[in-house]
Amino acid sequence: MDVKSFKGGAHVPHYKSFTDNIEIEKMPIPDRVIIPMHQCLGAPCEPLIKVNDRVKVGQKIGDSSEFISSPVHSSVNGVVEKIETLSYCSGEDAKSVIIRVEGEEQDFKPTFKRDPKSMSKEEIINAIHEAGIVGMGGASFPTHVNVNTRQPVEYLILNGAECEPFLTCDHRIMVERADELVAGAEILSSVIGARKCLIGIEVNKPDAIEVLKEKTKDKDLFEIVPLAVKYPQGFKSILIKSTTGKDVKRGARSAEIGCIVRNVGTTVAVYEAVVYGKPLIERIVTVSGPNVPNPGNFMIRMGTSVGHVLEHCGVTDYNNSTVILGGPMTGRAQDSMKAPVVKNSTGVLLLPTEIVRASEPYENCVRCGKCVERCPMRLYPNQLSIFAETENYEELEAWNVMDCMECGICVYSCPSNRPILEFIRHVKPTVKKMELIRRKK
Numbered sequence: 291m292d293v294k295s296f297k298g299g300a301h302v303p304h305y306k307s308f309t310d311n312i313e314i315e316k317m318p319i320p321d322r323v324i325i326p327m328h329q330c331l332g333a334p335c336e337p338l339i340k341v342n343d344r345v346k347v348g349q350k351i352g353d354s355s356e357f358i359s360s361p362v363h364s365s366v367n368g369v370v371e372k373i374e375t376l377s378y379c380s381g382e383d384a385k386s387v388i389i390r391v392e393g394e395e396q397d398f399k400p401t402f403k404r405d406p407k408s409m410s411k412e413e414i415i416n417a418i419h420e421a422g423i424v425g426m427g428g429a430s431f432p433t434h435v436n437v438n439t440r441q442p443v444e445y446l447i448l449n450g451a452e453c454e455p456f457l458t459c460d461h462r463i464m465v466e467r468a469d470e471l472v473a474g475a476e477i478l479s480s481v482i483g484a485r486k487c488l489i490g491i492e493v494n495k496p497d498a499i500e501v502l503k504e505k506t507k508d509k510d511l512f513e514i515v516p517l518a519v520k521y522p523q524g525f526k527s528i529l530i531k532s533t534t535g536k537d538v539k540r541g542a543r544s545a546e547i548g549c550i551v552r553n554v555g556t557t558v559a560v561y562e563a564v565v566y567g568k569p570l571i572e573r574i575v576t577v578s579g580p581n582v583p584n585p586g587n588f589m590i591r592m593g594t595s596v597g598h599v600l601e602h603c604g605v606t607d608y609n610n611s612t613v614i615l616g617g618p619m620t621g622r623a624q625d626s627m628k629a630p631v632v633k634n635s636t637g638v639l640l641l642p643t644e645i646v647r648a649s650e651p652y653e654n655c656v657r658c659g660k661c662v663e664r665c666p667m668r669l670y671p672n673q674l675s676i677f678a679e680t681e682n683y684e685e686l687e688a689w690n691v692m693d694c695m696e697c698g699i700c701v702y703s704c705p706s707n708r709p710i711l712e713f714i715r716h717v718k719p720t721v722k723k724m725e726l727i728r729r730k731k
Contacts, residue, residue, distance in 0.1 A: 293493055294532040295518035298666040300699055302455055302521045302619070304494065308578045310458040312586045314466055317602055319396050323366055323593025324376065324630040325351065328384040330424045331431045332358035337387055343370045348398045348569050350420075351387055360432040361422045363569035365591035367393045377626070386630075389593070400566035406477045414481050414564055421563030422570045422633075427460070427524070427553030428620055430634040433560065437550060442483025444548035447533055448475055448557055450491040450498060451517055451524030454617030457637050459574040460554050462587045464491065464498035467558055468505045472512070474561030479511060482550050488533045489554075490515045492523060521619065522697035526551045528666050570633055577603050579640035581611065590631050597627030599638045612646045614639040619698040653706040661700035661710065667693050671700035671710050678713035686721050694718075 328334035335352030345351060345364040352362035364387075372388040406414060419434035427449055448471075452460040464471060475487050489506075491499050493516050506512035515533045517523050527538040530549045538544055544551060552560075555574060562568040571592055578585040583604030590599065596613055614621040615635055623646075631638070661671040670689060677685045691714060700710040 291493070291516050293516045293518050294490075295520060296523070296528050296532050296666060298664050298668070299520045299522060299528075300664050300703065301519070302702060304519075305455045305578070305580075306458050306461075306494070308456065308580075308582070308585045309576055309587055310461055310495075312458075312462075314462050314574055314587045314589055317588040317590045317594065317599065319366060319391055319591055320594050320598040321391055322371070322595075323368075323389050323391065323591060324595065324628065325362060325364065325387045325389065325593040326376070326384040326630065326632060327352045327362055327386065328382070329362060329422075329430065329592075329633045330360040331429060332356065332360065332435075334384060335359065335362050337373050337385060339370055339373075339387065341370050341373060344368070344392075345370060345389060347396055348571055350422075350569070358432060358435055360424050360434075361420065361569075363422055363571050363592075364389060365571040365593050366391045366396055398568055398571060400568060402567060404565055404567075406480070406564050409564070411481050414477060417564045417567065418560055421559070421568065423556060423559050423563055424570070424633050425553055426555040426559065426570075426573060426634055426636075428616065428634050428636060429526075433552070433556060436552070437478060437481050439482050439545050439550070442485075443545050443550050444485055445534055445550070446475060446479045446482060446484040446487045447529060447549055447551045448487065448489040449524050449526075449529055449551055449553050450489055450495070450502075451529060452495070453492060453519075453521045453524040454619050454636070456578045456639055457576045457617050458578075459576045459587050459636055461495050461498055463554050463558060463574060464495070465501055468501050470558045470561045471502075471554055472505050472509070473565075474557035474559075476511065477560055477564050478550070478552060478557060482545075484511075484550070487512050488515050489513070490517050490524075490529050490533050492517045492519045494519045521699060522666060522695070525666070525695050525697055527695065573631070573633065573635065575599070575631060575635055576637040577639075578637065579611075580642060580645075581605070581607075582640050592632060593630045595628050595630055596624055596638050599631065600627070600640060605640055608640070610643050612641050612643070614641060614646075618645070619702065620696060652708045655708060656706055658705060660703040660705070664699050664703050666697065666699070667695060669693060671714075675700075675708055675710040675713045678717045681717065683717065683721055683724060686717055687724065691718065691721055692725070 333356035423433040
């Protein structure tokens with residue numbers, strides 16, 4: 291087997307055995323859901339409903355006129371109790387719609403079934419947009435923008451690496467929903483004019499590799515690409531390099547070098563949106579951790595609180611533990627159990643203190659170079675953290691801080707326990723504004 295890899299990175303503990311063989315289950319719907327109006331990398335939505343309105347599952351309840359944005363839908367049948375600004379799981383504030391669930395019938399029921407082959411490119415892109423599909427692996431970039439290319443793109447690359455510890459939701463999608471995944475990939479390939487669809491899968495998922503090889507054996511479009519088990523194998527520029535050998539140059543879009551990357555969960559969501567008109571109202575989430583009595587992979591409605599999720603999995607004690615929404619390397623620790631599952635929530639993790647490194651206290655950089663050695667983007671995270679800590683924006687630009695893809699491997703590697711990623715995330719918006727101002731001049 292020809293296994294692809296990349297320079298840099300690290301072999302981090304997997305912790306996937308808690309859930310990698312557990313089939314997907316539906317999680318019970320809570321009494322209330324909290325639907326943030328900002329669930330994509332783009333403009334936030336404005337509510338289309340008001341307090342006391344009755345809403346139906348799949349109904350659009352938020353939208354924006356901005357091109358880079360994505361509408362938001364109700365994940366349940368119920369009544370709007372409140373519309374208020376709440377702290378978002380990313381640490382930001384966002385308008386949020388709180389819906390009290392009413393009625394026993396809560397399933398989304400399609401009213402039609404479309405044939406993608408009879409649809410134009412514009413019709414497919416519109417269906418993806420109206421369904422609110424975004425990148426579900428973490429990036430949350432609107433998919434209708436991502437695939438709206440002027441020229442044909444040579445490669446569609448499906449991200450089945452799932453390189454973060456604990457997470458197994460994508461693994462289960464590839465094993466259990468392979469037919470829908472392949473159909474979604476064919477839809478996306480037709481939209482962007484791809485001549486090849488590469489599915490990159492780390493070799494610690496042999497069952498997924500085997501299933502998808504079998505499903506695509508008579509389809510010339512597809513190639514299954516086995517990947518080395520190495521973090522951060524699944525990040526876009528790394529995945530492109532591993533599967534095609536191409537480098538994504540600074541400031542360039544991946545489409546400019548003939549590649550579009552989509553997460554496997556996103557690809558299944560595209561299939562459901564185009565064929566059945568199903569909005570992105572639920573997603574598969576890994577619930578895991580050494581002290582979770584009943585871990586698993588669950589289909590969870592958007593807006594379900596992490597408290598409801600963990601309670602369903604038997605968690606009663608949160609002492610000496612940290613709740614993380616997302617993966618342990620790139621996710622966010624949560625202060626409130628009311629924090630909702632959103633479109634890019636890959637995991638709900640309960641991690642004990644011996645696994646989670648606290649952000650305080652930390653020490654000065656000792657210049658060991660471990661973060662530099664492991665940085666897959668060939669940056670100097672140690673120096674960037676020093677510039678960020680002192681808000682030296684000119685040097686941050688000069689040292690290419692915007693190239694950082696926020697994989698967190700620098701934090702994992704740092705013997706001084708420095709919150710390098712936190713520093714970098716804090717300064718990036720200012721650096722981005724500076725670059726935009728300079729371009730306008």
